[in-house]
Amino acid sequence: MTDDTPETPTTLLDRAQQHATNIAAEYFPDLPVKATEWEVQHCERFTAPKWWLVCKGCGGRSARYRRSKTVRNPEQYCCSECGGSFRVEDDSH
Ligand SMILES: [Zn+2]
Known part of the structure; x- marks a missing residue:
């Protein structure tokens, strides 16, 4: 037993x-x-990024995993490559 x-x-x-x-x-x-x-x-x-910062100037993409300041206020940042402004792509759905 x-x-x-x-x-x-x-x-x-x-x-x-x-x-x-x-x-x-x-x-x-x-x-x-x-x-x-x-x-x-x-x-x-280990997850796919939820947001992408996409440069309007050169098209460079930067992954963001959190809803950070950059995601909320992309207009306050600029591309390190060309100085262009960013738009945010929401990739969460
Ligand atoms: Zn750029």
Whole structure:
């Protein structure tokens, strides 16, 4: 009767797998909105950029992962290549 013994390696492995499944379900739900929020807060390095700053002058693109000052007020910044102004492309949907 080893099924109820928590110290067996098999049970611990099952628990670990269940734990991993729970984490995956929590952090990667089917709902895209929640997944997006989590990615932005905790995992931005591994996600596609949500915004692009696009230079009106030379067309240079700069990725932005957060709704930063640059995204909110692109007119306050200018392109380091040509000095042109930026427009913001929303790539979140
Ligand atoms: Zn430019």
